[in-house]
Amino acid sequence: xxxxxxxxxxxxxxxxxxxxxxxxxxxxxxxxxxxxxxxxxxxxxxxxxxxxxxxxxxxxxxxxxxxxxxxxxxxxxxxxxxxxxxxxxxxxxxxxxxxxxxxxxxxxxxxxxxxxxxxxxxxxxxxxxxxxxxxxxxxxxxxxxxxxxxxxxxxxxxxxxxxxxxxxxxxxxxxxxxxxxxxxxxxxxxxxxxxxxxxxxxxxxxxxxxxxxxxxxxxxxxxxxxxxxxxxxxxxxxxxxxxxxxxxxxxxxxxxxxxxxxxxxxxxxxxxxxxxxxxxxxxxxxxxxxxxxxxxxxxxxxxxxxxxxxxxxxxxxxxxxxxxxxxxxxxxxxxxxxxxxxxxxxxxxxxxxxxxxxxxxxxxxxxxxxxxxxxxxxxxxxxxxxxxxxxxxxxxxxxxxxxxxxxxxxxxxxxxxxxxxxxxxxxxxxxxxxxxxxxxxxxxxxxxxxxxxxxxxxxxxxxxxxxxxxxxxxxxxxxxxxxxxxxxxxxxxxxxxxxxxxxxxxxxxxxxxxxxxxxxxxxxxxxxxxxxxxxxxxxxxxxxxxxxxxxxxxxxxxxxxxxxxxxxx
Numbered sequence: 196x197x198x199x200x201x202x203x204x205x206x207x208x209x210x211x212x213x214x215x216x217x218x219x220x221x222x223x224x225x226x227x228x229x230x231x232x233x234x235x236x237x238x239x240x241x242x243x244x245x246x247x248x249x250x251x252x253x254x255x256x257x258x259x260x261x262x263x264x265x266x267x268x269x270x271x272x273x274x275x276x277x278x279x280x281x282x283x284x285x286x287x288x289x290x291x292x293x294x295x296x297x298x299x300x301x302x303x304x305x306x307x308x309x310x311x312x313x314x315x316x317x318x319x320x321x322x323x324x325x326x327x328x329x330x331x332x333x334x335x336x337x338x339x340x341x342x343x344x345x346x347x348x349x350x351x352x353x354x355x356x357x358x359x360x361x362x363x364x365x366x367x368x369x370x371x372x373x374x375x376x377x378x379x380x381x382x383x384x385x386x387x388x389x390x391x392x393x394x395x396x397x398x399x400x401x402x403x404x405x406x407x408x409x410x411x412x413x414x415x416x417x418x419x420x421x422x423x424x425x426x427x428x429x430x431x432x433x434x435x436x437x438x439x440x441x442x443x444x445x446x447x448x449x450x451x452x453x454x455x456x457x458x459x460x461x462x463x464x465x466x467x468x469x470x471x472x473x474x475x476x477x478x479x480x481x482x483x484x485x486x487x488x489x490x491x492x493x494x495x496x497x498x499x500x501x502x503x504x505x506x507x508x509x510x511x512x513x514x515x516x517x518x519x520x521x522x523x524x525x526x527x528x529x530x531x532x533x534x535x536x537x538x539x540x541x542x543x544x545x546x547x548x549x550x551x552x553x554x555x556x557x558x559x560x561x562x563x564x565x566x567x568x569x570x571x572x573x574x575x576x577x578x579x580x581x582x583x584x585x586x587x588x589x590x591x592x593x594x595x596x597x598x599x600x601x602x603x604x605x606x607x608x609x610x611x612x613x614x615x616x617x618x619x620x621x622x623x624x625x626x627x628x629x630x631x632x633x634x635x636x637x638x639x640x641x642x643x644x645x646x647x648x649x650x651x652x653x654x655x656x657x658x659x660x661x662x663x664x665x666x667x668x669x670x671x672x673x674x675x676x677x678x679x680x681x682x683x684x685x686x687x688x689x690x691x692x693x694x695x696x697x698x699x700x701x702x703x704x705x706x707x708x709x710x711x712x713x714x715x716x717x718x719x720x721x722x723x724x725x726x727x728x729x730x731x732x733x734x735x736x737x738x739x740x741x742x743x744x745x746x747x748x749x750x751x752x753x754x755x756x757x758x759x760x761x762x763x764x
Contacts (some may be wrong), residue, residue: 199262199323200254203499205537206319208723209544210246215315219243220553222313223625232305246316252296253320254479260292265452268328269619273454280407280454282334289331290363299338300361303345307353308361314554319491322543325496329623330452332496334405336489340366340412343481346557347429347469356410356431364409368482369400369432369458376402377636379475381412384460386415394430394467396460397436404630406456407441409434412482413465414435414474420546427474430465438463449622468653473578485582486631487588488550491543494588494595494627497620498536501595501602504617505529508606525605532598534733539591541715542708546583552576579653580642589637590708592628599624642700645684650707651677657714663721665728669735671715676739679746680706686749698757702745709738 200206202680219242220226226242228235236242256435264285271283282290292301302317303309317339325332341360360366375381384398396415400406411432418426432439435701445455469478506529509520519525556565556573565573602617603610610617628634644650654677662670683706696703713735720731 197258197262198251198254199326200250200319202254204259204726205540206250206322206630207247208719208726209540210250210315210319211243212315212544212548214548214552215243215313215350218313218315218555221552222311224415224559228305228311230745234313235305243651246312246314249298249301249310249312249316250319250323252322253298256292256296256298257323257327261289261324261331264289265328265331265619266616268330268452270451272451273444274452275441275444278315278442280441280444280456282454282455283452286331286334286452289328289492290334290365291483293335294363298335299363300341300357302342303357303361304338307357309357310652314551315490315544318488318543318547321489321492322496322499322540324501325493327496328452329493329497329620329627330450332489333450333453334365334492336493337366337368337405337408339485340368340410340482342485342554343368343412343478344427344431344468346481347473347478352466352468353430356433359410365405366410366412367403367405367408367628368486369406369411369413370401370479370482371402373401377632379479380427381422382413382414382416382427382475382515384413386417386428386430386465388417394465396430396432396463396465399420399442400458400460402445403456403458406454407434411439412468412478413460414479415465416562417467417471417474424475425472427476428471429468429474429478431468432460432463432465436464439473441618448625449619450626462496483631484550484584486582487637488543488547490627490631491539491546491584491587491591494591494624495536495539495543496625497595497624498532498539498591498598501598501617501620501624502529502532502536504615504620505602505605508609508615508617519605528605530729530733531737532601534730534737535594535598537719537730538712538716538729538734539594541719542583542587542712545715546580546587549576549579549583553580578644578649582641582649582653585632585640586636586650586704586708586711588632588645589628589634589641589704590712592624593634595624595627638701638704641704641707642696645700645703645707646688646696650711651681651684653709654680654710654714656717657711660714660718661721662717662719663724665724666717666731669717669720669731670712672735672739673717676706676710676713676742679742680710683746683749690754692754694761695754695757698761699752702749706742706745713738 229237267285268283274281301310301312305311321336388394413430413432416426417428440459442457442459510518512519553576599621603621606617716731716734719727
């Protein structure tokens, strides 16, 4: 039987990263929870054994149920009738399988019915489900919305809603409106409070993934007369209370299994989640960072599927008397897909580790006062999580698109036909670098970490690490790439013009990303050369060419051309 975990040694490698020992000990509060819950781990090895079992179960469900169902789900899609959504029949089967396996609410504390697993492990589950069907991964992974409720809500809300999520009830985050897409401070869905303290929601939300879910986190304007983000609060809407209808399901290019809905709120009863006025300023940032990590995992899953399909086809397709994988033009494409896949995966799990340490310290801070050293570490990992989340989302989604494109190209004319999986992968990949913040918005989020030195400091930390002799030539090239990046950054900053920095932001962010992923890959290759050395060589070749190209462009660029040639209407 196929299993997307046991068949993929890279996942086991990333699960056993050295930082996991710290993450798991923190998550398990130094393994004291076994005193209260008999299924809590006794030590690190016991915890890792539990994670492996969860991953194996999910890997089997993904390979044996979700993946075989993907074509049917893509063709049938969800149905809309009488203001409600009905999932495709095979989506219902997928949900039933994940519910029976206990794969919902799994990041939550055990006292509410969760399994208390860290982001790293959750991201692996998410990656495997996306490899099987990116549309279903959207439905399943939105359970991560419960993390924001757990951060912002109160104990009564925890007891009411978290067990429901753990039992498999679906979730959504209702942010976007017809006139408020990326600019969420323009949200106008109205929240009014009655004399008895009850909140009611009125208005329209659009492009809501899994919009007819059981539990919703809704961004709404609670402060009369406001027009910016300071007037927005977060609310919990329970579908059982009624008051929300689905006006339509969007007819999309891809991810057909995931219903994208337009919702009409008519005096819908809701609860305030957290404090008023912090909906956008604080809670949406938490939601979006979780969602972006989920899309990063989705993109890695799509890249893995594209790689598998490309290799399988290239090995079986005969032309001119031999398999096309033996032609250099094809084998180079496959090597590039694999390198971008491995680079995507290594930054996904590096980011997930940073998020884990930061988030766990936040949770511990709600239980007791942190020491100055602990608080400093929390701030450091918060900064790294804030820097790496947009970087990871930008690169992995762009690579998912490139890899799906190349997979179709390797299939030739067959790849254009719906008989082949790569055609669906190509359509599914396209949304990844658009939703939860386009690549351009990820660059906006990342550029301040370029100018403030977050990325460069982390690069220097990577450079100071120990590496095997096998990757020493690659490390020397990464050091040269870093020098090019620093030179380009100083050239842009010397203009002392914020708009000029913005103009070159994507080039600078890409340069930093190539160096960072290059270091992460040579670190992987040092520990597991059989798994990663080939990809490290290919990726450093690719990244070096890209860094040189961007550096040359910046060095020879005429500032006057920004206004005269690039910004003309």
